[in-house]
Amino acid sequence: MxxxxxxxxxxxxxxxxxxxxxxxxxxxxxxxxxxxxxxxxxxxxxxxxxxxxxxxxxxxxxxxxxxINVSEFFRNPQRWDILENRIIPNLIKQKRDNLKVWSAACSTGEEAYSLVMLLNKFFSLDKVNVLATDVDETVLKEAKKGKYSQEKVKEVNKDRIKKYFEIEDKLYQVNNQVRKRVTFKKHNLLEDKYESNFDLILCRNVMIYFTEEAKKNLYRNFYNALSPGGVLFVGSTEQIFDANRIGFNSIETFFYQK
Ligand SMILES: C[S@@+](CC[C@H](N)C(=O)[O-])C[C@H]1O[C@@H](n2cnc3c(N)ncnc32)[C@H](O)[C@@H]1O
Structure with a gap:
């Protein structure tokens, strides 16, 4: 019953x-x-x-x-260091102008804004565009506001805090220039169509909740959504064990290249 x-x-x-x-x-x-x-x-x-x-x-x-929509800026910072120092420079070598980037299951937007800040090291802000999607419309509304408690920005270094945030009443507001670079959209990873030709996709801390079968479909969809040479960056408990069979090369722990 x-x-x-x-x-x-x-x-x-x-x-x-x-x-x-x-x-x-x-x-x-x-x-x-x-x-x-x-x-x-x-x-x-x-x-x-x-x-x-x-x-x-x-x-x-x-x-x-x-x-389950907890998030924070630069979550698991050592992984973001690898993204900054190895993955992005390599992607730029393959494709110099700009990169097509997707933060999938973005929750309240911390990951998408972190990406803008990181990409701004390599490109001027007007060349940076990040697509950020989630199935939950309420978190997307929060994401668009871009206002966070101190706890959420604890991994953001001082220079970036100074450059990209306005601080008021202990809240950290992502500035307009950064917010303009992110397009937030509702998207269900398990049911909706995926865009294509991405150079970099982040999908972190959501796949752990999915069944094995759902995950397999997801990996296939991400593979198809990437351009050749493009990279999928997953969460720290979300390694893909049969990555080769899908066609991915595991280039660093938690990073898979098409
Ligand atoms: C723990 S958060 C991850 C946020 C961010 N990626 C990070 O790692 O900090 C998980 C997010 O996945 C979203 N989510 C759950 N199921 C989803 C689905 N089927 N399609 C898209 N997003 C989904 C939730 O709404 C939630 O915001």
Whole structure:
């Protein structure tokens, strides 16, 4: 009975949000949702679903729980050093003018803005364009605002803080020049079409939540979305074990080249 209720819950969620929970690791997702539902005083997924229809805050909390959108600037800084010192210079050698870059599952935008700051070391800002996408419209709204707590910018060096942020009431606002370089769009990695000819794609800290099958499709889609020589940069627990079979070369840990 419980499983049937969860199956129906997943169908409802898919219809309402476009997010197909069957493509997320079931045990983990069910545990996350059951603990939230119980915390809010519901004992069945039916009851919980009915309540979600009526209560906006409850619904927002539920969406946050399924999308898990924590992020920060230059998350895992050693990886960003490799991106800056090895990957980007090599991409520039292949293609000198400018790079087509995508921050997939960008959450509240920290990763996309970090990319602009990093690319500005190699190109003037007017040549830098980053596409940043997420399935969750609420995080995209926050991303466009570009305002962050100190905790989120702790890995940003002093020069970059000075150059790219305005600080007010302990909040760090990404300046207009940087914000203009990012295009935020809604995109579901598991259902929507991908653009093509990217030189660099970042998809970090989301694939861990997907089933093996969903991940395989994702890798294939990213492969097709890259230009020859283009690079996919994944999160620090998201190594691709059969990268060669897809056609990728593992050029550094967590970096895969087409
Ligand atoms: C933990 S955040 C990662 C943010 C950033 N990439 C980073 O590494 O700091 C995961 C993001 O994936 C998004 N997400 C979850 N499922 C998705 C899907 N099917 N398509 C696109 N984005 C998705 C969530 O909304 C969330 O904002």
């Amino acid at each position: 419980k499983q049937i209720a969860f199956e129906q819950f997943k169908i409802n969620v898919h219809k309402k949000t476009g997010i197909n929970l069957n493509q997320y690791k079931e045990k983990q997702m069910k545990r996350r949702l059951t603990s939230l539902m119980t915390k809010r005083g519901f004992s069945t997924f039916d009851e919980y679903w009915q309540a979600l229809q009526k209560d906006k805050d409850l619904y927002r909390e539920f969406l946050d729980r399924i999308t």
